[in-house]
């Protein structure tokens with residue numbers, strides 16, 4: 141909004157009031173603009189100078205107050221000031237000269253002449269006679285700074301001019317405060333942003349390190365899994381080879397050794413037949429020899445059976461388990477409760493071998509560690525899985541044996557079952573026996 145300037149001829153009181161409002165409005169508008177503080181104050185001072193009624197000369201300036209150090213610091217000037225002035229007025233202690241006095245009193249001050257006013261303590265070589273308005277810049281009762289305006293030696297000093305100066309001082313003070321707060325806010329925001337940037341960078345770096353670590357771990361894991369896989373394959377291969385070897389040795393021992401021994405026995409019987417009745421001593425010797433050969437034949441059969449019971453190949457896993465259980469009862473008196481073993485289970489030969497070896501190892505453990513009197517064995521299918529369960533009533537395997545067993549028996553069982561993508565579970569409770577459950581998915 142612009143107001144018509146009153147003509148210099150008609151400075152009636154009402155025109156003066158209009159002019160005062162106009163100047164106040166202009167300064168208020170300038171101070172609201174978004175420029176930086178220096179520019180705002182420059183423009184504000186220029187507007188005041190344009191207010192003819194105040195008789196302000198073309199010179200003004202603003203000090204900012206440092207309450208802690210009790211000094212005014214020259215912040216901004218308008219008009220031509222000498223180097224000497226600018227240097228000397230850089231800092232004015234509170235109480236010094238006109239401005240310092242206003243800083244202490246907080247009251248508006250008018251001085252008619254720098255030469256006659258004793259309060260005007262500071263002088264400069266090029267000083268010409270002039271008057272002053274010294275305006276306190278107060279925001280919410282707090283002194284922010286001091287503004288000085290040069291006037292002619294006959295300043296306007298009426299109630300309205302003082303009110304206008306004080307109002308302008310208040311507006312300028314509020315603006316300085318606001319700008320200071322804005323600056324502080326901007327500083328805080330900047331600090332915060334810097335912090336965020338730094339933090340983000342740190343996080344990104346940490347994240348990268350973590351990603352690298354994860355990648356490294358994954359690679360190591362892959363390598364480990366690979367070598368584990370290779371070891372498994374190797375172990376399976378060794379098992380297969382061992383089974384084949386056992387099978388071959390068992391066959392050779394049983395067939396060749398067995399047949400030779402049977403031949404030997406028949407020869408001995410023949411010789412015994414031919415031997416005269418009177419050669420009692422010789423016949424006795426021959427009978428003893430035949431008994432030894434009989435025993436050897438039994439041993440050979442037992443060894444062959446133990447290496448790989450032909451019953452496993454001939455009749456399958458169920459019969460083999462029944463046979464093994466009977467042997468155990470015969471030798472150790474352990475009673476067996478066999479379930480589901482009457483039926484013929486149709487599974488591959490290798491899987492039969494696996495199940496039989498698991499059963500044998502479990503039985504060996506029962507004999508060695510469990511001190512059991514009864515063993516329950518069941519073999520059945522459930523949800524497309526073949527399940528072999530062996531339960532004893534012995535002293536019970538403990539958690540430590542299960543979790544931390546580094547003895548090869550349990551590891552061997554796990555590995556054999558794993559080769560068929562199966563699972564094995566060992567459960568034991570003290571005094572209540574042990575249950576070993578093997579679960580193998582049946583391929584369609």
Ligand SMILES: Nc1ncnc2c1ncn2[C@@H]1O[C@H](COP(=O)(O)OP(=O)(O)O)[C@@H](O)[C@H]1O
Nearest residue numbers: 505506509510536537541545547548549550574
């Ligand atoms: N049926 C069982 N009853 C009680 N303890 C058992 C049984 N089976 C295994 N254990 C315990 O688990 C351990 C690990 O078994 P295993 O790996 O076969 O090793 P090993 O038989 O050579 O000691 C055994 O030493 C034993 O303490």
Ligand SMILES: [Mg+2]
Nearest residue numbers: 504505549550
């Ligand atoms: Mg064992």
